[in-house]
Amino acid sequence: MDTVVSFVQESGGVKEYKLDSNGLQILIMQDLSAPVVACMITYRVGSRNETSGLTGATHFLEHLMFKGSEKYNKAKGTSVFNVLQDVGARMNATTWMDRTNYYELLPAEHLDLALDIESDRMRNALILPEDVESERTVILNEFDRGENEPTRKLYHEVWTTAYSAHPYHHPTIGWRSDIENVTASDLRGFYDRFYWPRNATLSIVGSIDIDEALEMVSRRFSSIPEGPEPALVTTREPEQLGLRRTTVSQAGELGSLMMAFKAVSADDDDALALDVLSIILARGKTSRLYRALLETSLASGVDASNTALRDPGLFYVFAVLNPESDHAVIEEAVWNEIQSISREGVTQAEVDSAIGQLQALEAYSRDGAFSIVQQLNEAIASGDWKLYTEYLNRLEAVTPDDIQRVARSYLTDNRATIGKYIPA
Amino acid sequence: MLRTTVDSVVSFYGSFATRPDLTTNQDILQDLAVALLDKGTTERDKFQIAEELESRGAEIRFHSMATRIAFSGKCLNRDVTPVIGICAEQLRKPSLSEDEYNKVLPRLQASVMQSMESTGAQSGSALRRLIFDKNHPNFAHAPEAEMEMLSDTKLADIAGYYRSRAGANEFVLVVVGDFEADDVTKAVSTGFGEWPDQNVSRKYDRSPVEKSGSPVHIPMRDKQNLDVRIGHAVDVIRTHRDYLPLYLGIFILGGNFSSRLMDTIRDKEGLTYGIYAQLNGVSSEFCGYFLVRATFSADTLDVGIRRTNELIAEFAENGISPEELASKKKTVSGSYKVGLASTGSLARTIGTNIISGLGAEYVDLFASLVEGVSVEEVNAALSKWIDPDKLLTATAGTLGT
Structure with missing residues (x-):
């Protein structure tokens, strides 16, 4: 192979290369457990890059990327769906706050087809006004599907209330009026700012020969210019000065409660302690909130999670009430557990058990090529793909003192947004 | 058992026949019994078991199916012996205690109430009531009726049902991943050996x-x-010779993003976010149904349903x-x-194939069987089994004013 790709580094079995001509980052890993390959391209653009009036543009554009290019389009019988599904590929795309990703999981011998499609639509998407119009009603139906779900509305309301300046304020699908009014020209502008090699990472995991795969990547992507300097999001969320509350009232059956706290970015070491804390609080029957809420029949379900994002995200506890329960009682029970941890800390046994669970989850995440690229995708979006491969090593350093410290630092009134869903 | 090259991970999937008597609502008793399986055994309480599993990062789940109880699990290879042992203990010696029953019941009721908030769950279950009678495994209770039946259950009935049905009845267990065969053989033999059969004849x-x-x-x-939800019954079981041609035909209508329905209703006409067709609820023991499922916003509902019916009719007529x-x-095989x-997924697929009477080797035969299906067979199957005049329709949501 000609030296058109440069080796950069290796971590956790994943090799990083760079395409010399345009700086495209390539992550590649051989996994021979099944005769398939997962191919994913992650663009470092998400709803965080949207401005007022253009909310939902990232997601809208994601839909348009399936509408075709000169080479792959329905009129020629070569739509992306047709040609990929003809070879049995499972494919789709997703948009989130920090990234947009397009993926194919397909029989390994068809990797080159996936690469051809992704390299083609990186710069050759048509984005026609008539396609924008037909897709607008599709997206409005998707929007309505989301509006049907009270818990999803609660989730959005809590983020919107927690963030007043940072673009994590608005939902990824956008506000309805923006979806109704965005134009093909707006979307073209968005595309031309963000869909370039220097703003993308290509991940390939599966039953492949690495040199052959790199040769295919080089052949498909080398001729694309590197593109403009990626646009930075400079808005920082101002300091919160008190507890915030929000309520969603909508027809339904069971209430729910979301208690969220502004926390840290994914690359902060405290993110690991918060991950462990989320397990101690709410994963499995041995967790504290299972005992406090489910054993007492106050709630029918409870979950806790630290949202790993590029900028500081939310650590949250989410509980679904039992029919006779009251939001205030659940909230008090959650505060009690948080205060108990802040005051008295947690045991070494709790930390060991939580780390054991996270270690197993990491091993499970390597079961299947697609699962691996999904993990890489989120780490790329957070700013560094090695956040995935180095996770276990960094996790082992978490101590009970760290858990107590992060509970004291982040799970406080001044960082809290509490949302209630009350069935109307 | 199937060893693969995945590193450290073992997955398993198993099930046994129970065949609840639907006329006496034994399906509800089974749902409750299954919800109690991870709530302690006669030897250990649920927290002792949870500590064993959670500290290893292992997972075991139990599933109540129409005519069987299934279980699945995942663990690291170093833990395969104790985890299979715990699974066997939970299945064979559940405590089924009053205390746990009193906690599980409101959770199941909450879960039914949540399904009442879902337009998908409401329309799907309404269609199954339209198509099937109560004594068919594809029938679905109305959520209000299910709430009432849950309230009327007694622990003694649940325990009686489980103890009379749980056993090595048509027992299947598939283990896939990175393990030593001897370890698994010993663990399965210790855990499930000499588990007696029960009489679970079809009712x-x-x-x-x-x-x-x-x-x-x-x-x-x-x-x-x-x-x-639009559909009708199809009197075909999984081993019927028309199954595969019919499956392929319906896949062409609505199996994926490039299907006829998605291509027209979503891509060309922009009426929906998603519309799919499938052959649903088919097993080796009972027939299933042809199902089209879609979502429409209130202002496109009428035209969406009309266009969907037109496309189905055209499909049934012209093949x-x-x-x-x-x-x-190529799509289906790939x-x-x-x-x-x-x-x-490998463990679940092999397990399901065995239960369906297709055999463990079916995963290797599937592509050639698909390849052998002709256009004539597909069109004959569609002509025989898909009838636009018999379609039933259920909708759920807020109608426009």
């Missing part, structure tokens, strides 16, 4: 009765997106083309292969 209807009816609408407030079949054969890419 339900295998075939549907002929049904017709007007469209049913489940009114729901604040649901601007409506879910639509499929050789080009469509050739294309979708996606079957792709779907086996993790230990969990």
Whole structure:
């Protein structure tokens, strides 16, 4: 192979290369457990890059990327769906706050087809006004599907209330009026700012020969210019000065409660302690909130999670009430557990058990090529793909003192947004 | 057992026949019994078991199915012996205690109440009530009726049901991943050896009765997106020779993003976010149904349903083309292969194939069987089994004013 790709580094079995001509980052890993390959391209653009009036543009554009290019389009019988599904590929795309990703999981011998499609639509998407119009009603139906779900509305309301300046304020699908009014020209502008090699990472995991795969990547992507300097999001969320509350009232059956706290970015070491804390609080029957809420029949379900994002995200506890329960009682029970941890800390046994669970989850995440690229995708979006491969090593350093410290630092009134869903 | 090259991970999937008597609502007793399986055994309480599993990061789940109880699990290879042991203990010696029953019951009721908030769940279950009688495994209770039945259950009935049905009845266990065969053999033998059979003869209807009816609408407030379910019964079981041709034909209609329905209703006409067709609820023991599911916003509901019915009618009348079949054969075979890419999916697929009477080797035969299906077979199967005049419709959501 000609030296058109440069080796950069290796971590956790994943090799990083760079395409010399345009700086495209390539992550590649051989996994021979099944005769398939997962191919994913992650663009470092998400709803965080949207401005007022253009909310939902990232997601809208994601839909348009399936509408075709000169080479792959329905009129020629070569739509992306047709040609990929003809070879049995499972494919789709997703948009989130920090990234947009397009993926194919397909029989390994068809990797080159996936690469051809992704390299083609990186710069050759048509984005026609008539396609924008037909897709607008599709997206409005998707929007309505989301509006049907009270818990999803609660989730959005809590983020919107927690963030007043940072673009994590608005939902990824956008506000309805923006979806109704965005134009093909707006979307073209968005595309031309963000869909370039220097703003993308290509991940390939599966039953492949690495040199052959790199040769295919080089052949498909080398001729694309590197593109403009990626646009930075400079808005920082101002300091919160008190507890915030929000309520969603909508027809339904069971209430729910979301208690969220502004926390840290994914690359902060405290993110690991918060991950462990989320397990101690709410994963499995041995967790504290299972005992406090489910054993007492106050709630029918409870979950806790630290949202790993590029900028500081939310650590949250989410509980679904039992029919006779009251939001205030659940909230008090959650505060009690948080205060108990802040005051008295947690045991070494709790930390060991939580780390054991996270270690197993990491091993499970390597079961299947697609699962691996999904993990890489989120780490790329957070700013560094090695956040995935180095996770276990960094996790082992978490101590009970760290858990107590992060509970004291982040799970406080001044960082809290509490949302209630009350069935109307 | 199937060893794969995945590093450290073992997945397993198993099930045994129970065949609840649907006329006496034993399906509800089974749901409750299954919900109690991870709540302690006669030897250990649920927290002792949870500590064993959670400290290892292991997972075991139990599932109540129409005629069987299934279980699945995942663990690291170093833990395969104790985890299979715990699974066997939970299945064979559940405590089924009053205390746990009193905690599980409101959780199941909450779960039914949550399904009442879902337009998809409401329309799907309404269609199954339209198509099937109560004594067919594809029948679905109305959520209000299910709430009432849950309230009426007694622990003694649940325990009696479980103890009379749980056993090595047509027992299947598939283990896939990175393990030593001797370890698994010993663990399975210790855990499940000498588990006696129970008499679980069939008491339900295998075939549907002929049904017709007007469209049913489940009114729901604040649901601007409506879910639509259209379908009718198909008297075909999994081992019927028409199954594969029919499956391929329906896949062409609505199996994926490049299907006829998605291509027209979503891509060309922009009426929906998603519309799919499938052959649903088919097993080796009872027939299933042809199902089209879609979502429409309130202002496109009428035109969406009309266009969907027109496309189904056109499809049933004219059948499929050789080009469509050739294309979708590649899709179906390829996606079957792709779907086996993790230990969990491989274990579940092999287990389901064995239960369906297709055998463990079916995963290797599938592609050639698909390849052998002709256009004539597909069109004959569609002509025989898909009838636009028999379609029943259920919708759920907030109708426009």
